[in-house]
Amino acid sequence: MNLSGKKVTLHDMTLRDGMHPKRHLMTLEQMRTIATGLDEAGVPLIEVTHGDGLGGSSVNYGFPAHTDEEYLSAVIPLMKQAKVSALLLPGIGTVDHLRMAHELGVATIRVATHCTEADVSEQHIGLAAKLGMDTVGFLMMSHMNSAEGLVTQARLMESYGANCIYITDSAGHMLPGDVKEKLGAVRDALKPDTELGFHGHHNLAMGVANSIAAIEVGATRIDAAAAGLGAGAGNTPMEVLVAVCDRMGIQTGVDVFKIQDVAEDLVVPIMDFPIRIDRDALTLGYAGVYGSFLLFAKRAEKKYGVPAREILVEMGRRGMVGGQEDMIEDTALNLAKAKQIQGAAA
Ligand SMILES: C[C@H](O)CC(=O)C(=O)O
Numbered sequence: 001m002n003l004s005g006k007k008v009t010l011h012d013m014t015l016r017d018g019m020h021p022k023r024h025l026m027t028l029e030q031m032r033t034i035a036t037g038l039d040e041a042g043v044p045l046i047e048v049t050h051g052d053g054l055g056g057s058s059v060n061y062g063f064p065a066h067t068d069e070e071y072l073s074a075v076i077p078l079m080k081q082a083k084v085s086a087l088l089l090p091g092i093g094t095v096d097h098l099r100m101a102h103e104l105g106v107a108t109i110r111v112a113t114h115c116t117e118a119d120v121s122e123q124h125i126g127l128a129a130k131l132g133m134d135t136v137g138f139l140m141m142s143h144m145n146s147a148e149g150l151v152t153q154a155r156l157m158e159s160y161g162a163n164c165i166y167i168t169d170s171a172g173h174m175l176p177g178d179v180k181e182k183l184g185a186v187r188d189a190l191k192p193d194t195e196l197g198f199h200g201h202h203n204l205a206m207g208v209a210n211s212i213a214a215i216e217v218g219a220t221r222i223d224a225a226a227a228g229l230g231a232g233a234g235n236t237p238m239e240v241l242v243a244v245c246d247r248m249g250i251q252t253g254v255d256v257f258k259i260q261d262v263a264e265d266l267v268v269p270i271m272d273f274p275i276r277i278d279r280d281a282l283t284l285g286y287a288g289v290y291g292s293f294l295l296f297a298k299r300a301e302k303k304y305g306v307p308a309r310e311i312l313v314e315m316g317r318r319g320m321v322g323g324q325e326d327m328i329e330d331t332a333l334n335l336a337k338a339k340q341i342q343g344a345a346a
């Protein structure tokens, strides 16, 4: 398909999804430096918060180095052209967090729910729209719902006031055919003025291909992270996506070489480990497991001696979704116990 001349808004995830592999411990200086680099490269929208969104700081999700308020206050005043967004999962983030973000100058709020639970987003989407914010509904783990089911959920978010709906491949499980089917159906069902977005993870190395498939069926906002810094095998790598879009004539407004330098010079050096498709990240994609479970499963492997891959496969089999991080320990303990029983019987 000829996409030449199409315009898309690239939305950077490095400083929000990238908080997962950083265990939410980015310094204010790292945030400032990377955000400034992204702004200079022409990235129009940059997400900043705890990896699990506003209010994510907790025993369940992990305590960050700084509060959302501190991160947002550090970044927003430095931006010359980029706008800043914040993620909010109802139940983790509250309307007070939303108001705080608005007061600090956050332009875009993304209200995220599991892909069958859009009804819990009404209050937050309604308030953000009332405040005049760019208001996005973000349907996580979208591989777990059918195209028709996603249409119903997307319409709900649109009816609450969202001006953009995201289909989110949190597990990096979707293939380009799935993306076209699901986003195509949602595009057809939404009002023409409502934008469509796609958020990919690279666990099956499909981040760029899926993003292009999304653009083909009408997505105008695409998420990506510099050097892919994000949960699991990371998000769609921004510098690769920008280069591919450039070759295809898709207009992103992002400078091909400047974004490469941000990835290489600013983001790769702060990685605590290489963001790559190792066997555990690959298993996330293969078994359809929530990306941010990866580090929890690796920690449980060390604690209980059960391979992370086995824990992740079991989490996928049991259909665990975001918010059920505590079930990772539970699953690991049960698998360890089953192994002990098997060992004793042998
Ligand atoms: C809270 C999650 O990290 C949101 C996200 O980026 C995803 O579901 O993917």
Ligand SMILES: [Mn+2]
Pocket (backbone or CB within 6 Å): 017, 170, 199, 201, 230, 231, 291
């Ligand atoms: Mn993500």
